[in-house]
Amino acid sequence: MNKAIDYDIVIIGSGLGGLVCGAILSMNGFKVGVFEKNRQIGGCLQTFSRDKTILDTGVHYIGGLDKGQQLCKIFKYLGIYDKLKLQRLDMDGFDYITFKDDTHTYKLAQGYDNFIRQLLKDFPEEEKAIRQYCDKIKEVCSKFPLYNLRMGDYKEKEDVLDIATCEYLASVTENIKLQQVLAGNNMLYAGVANKTPLYIHALITNSYIESAWKCVDGGSQIAKLLGRCITDNGGAIHRNSAVKKISAEAGNVDYVLLEDGKKVTARCFISNLHPAQTVEITESMLIRGAYRQRMKNLENSIGPFLMNIVLKKDTFPYLNHNYYHHETDNAWEGIDYQGKAWPQTYALFVSASSKGMEFADSITIMTYMRYEDVAKWKNTFNTDSHQDDRGTDYEAFKKSKAEQLLNLVEQQFPALRSCIASYYIATPLSYRDYQGTADGSMYGVAKDYQSIYTTFIAPATKIPNLFLTGQNLNLHGILGVTISALMTCAELLNIEELLEKINKA
Secondary structure (H helix, E strand, O other), rough: EEEEEEEEEHHHHHHHHHHHHHHHHHHHHOOOOEEEOOOOOOOOOEEEEEEEEEEEEOOOEEEEEOOHHHHHHHHHOOOHHOOOOOEEOOOOOOEEEHHHHHHHEEEEOOOHHHHHHHHHHHHHOOOOHHHHHHHHHHHHHOOOOHHHOOOOOOHHHHHOOEEEHHHHHHHHOOOHHHHHHHHHHHOOOOOOOOOHHHHHHHHHHHHHHHEEEEEEEOOOOHHHHHHHHHHHOOEEEEOOEHHHHHHHOOOOOOOEEEEEEEEEEEEEEEEEEOOHHHHHHOOOOOOHHHHHHHHHHEEEOEEEEEEEEEEEEOOOEEOOOEEEEOOOOEEEEEEOOOOOOOOEEEEEEEEEOOOOEEEEEEEEEEEOOOHHEEEEEEEEOOOOOOOOOOOOOHHHHHHHHHHHHHHHHHHOOOOHHHHEEEEEEOHHHHHHHHHOOOOOOOOOOOOOOHHHHHOOOOEEEEOOOEEOOOOOOOOOOOHHHHHHHHHOOOOOHHHHHHHHHHHHO
16 A cells, blocks of 8 residues: 555545535644545535536525625635625525416515515515514524524424424415415425425525525635635645545544555544445444444435526526426425426526626526436446446437426526527436435435434544534535534534634634
C-alpha cells in the first residue's frame, strides 16, 4: 500500500453536509481532509455547463437566508454569505400552484402576514383556518432547538413528531382545495399522504415563508466557497478519490482505504455517504448484523426525472417564482403514478442568471421517477470520472419520457418547445451514480410519522470515532443538511460555544 496521509478529521464525501462539517471543524483548529469520488465537489450543489449555459443539478431555491434567519447566520459565521450571488423570489408568490381543470393559480407568499393575506384572496372564508395553520407551523418549528440555533432538549419535539401532514391539514379546514394548496409544493420533500410527518412539512415550508431565494448562476458557488473555507483554514480537498473501505478492526476506525490503494489515517472520521453505504464499506465487529440490516432496509424517498433545458436566446421570459402543477385535484397523488399514467405532477424552476433577468437562459423541469423504471440499466455506471454508455435503448427511453413530460408542461406553457435549444436528462440512475444512494433517491431516507424512531439516524455510530452527516440524518435541503452538519459537529465541539459564535456572526 502507498504511504498513509494523516489528518485530524477525514470526511468521506463532499456533499453539503460534509463541506459544512469540514468548514466548521477547520475553523475550529482541526486539520481536515475531504475525499470526494467525483471530479466536482458539492453533491447536489453541483452545476454543469452546456452550450455556454449553467445548469443546476439540485439547488433550485433556498429558504431562511434573510438577515437574522438561520441559514444567513450560519453562512455569515462561515464567511460565505456576503460572497453569494442571490436573487430573492417574488414576495407575493414564490411558489405558484395549479391543478388540472382549475384555471386559477394559487400563490404562496413570503412573510407570514403576507402569506395569509395572499391566501385570503382565494379563500376569504378561511381566515381562521389559515391563521391556525400558520401558528401550528411556527409552533412545530419552535420545538427544534438546533433549527433555531439554540440549546435544548430532545423531549421538546416529542409531542409533534407523530403528526401526519395530510391528516393535520384535513383537521384545520374542511375546504379540500385549501388543503391541497397548502400541500401543493410537496415535491420539496417527496410528500406521501399517509406517511409524511407534519414536522417535515413545517420545517421546510417555514424556511421558504420566511424568505425564498435563488442562487444566481447556480448553487455550486456554495460548494466552492465552503471548499475555499476548508483550504484557507489548512484543510485539503481530494477529488477523484473514492473511499473503498473504512477499517475499524481494533475498535476505532484506523484508516480509510482509497480506490488507488492509499491509506488515510485520522483521529476521527465523518461519512457523508448514505448510512447503508457507510455500513457496507465498514469493517468492524462493533457494527452488528442487526444494525447493518436496519441501515440496509431503510426506505428511501422516490427518485427524480429532471429535464435541464437550455433555452434559445430571448424566447422564454424569466419567472421570479417556481411553478408546481398537479394533473388531478389532489396534490399528493403524483408520487403514486401508475403504469403509463406518467407524469402526474411536475415542478418548473427558472434559473437566475447574471446575464440578465428579462429572459431566462435555462429552466429545470422535475417530476418523480421510481428506480424500477430504470432498473433495466442498473448494471451501468456513468459519471464524469467513470464514463459509460448506457446504450441506445436508454437514450430512447429518456427521449420518450422527455416528450411525455413536455406534452404535459405545454398545457400550461404552450410555446415552450419552440424555446428549447437543447436539453439534458437526469434519471434515478444519475442520482445513484453521482450521489451514492442505491436507488437514486432524491432526498435520502423517507420519514414516516408512524415509525419516527426508525427513520431518525444519530450522527454517532457504534464505532467511537466514526460519525455520520448529510440529508439522511434528520432533514434534507440546504437548511436541513446544514443543521444536520451542526448535529455532527456537536459530537466533536462544544455546541453551546459554537451556537454562540454563529448567533453573534
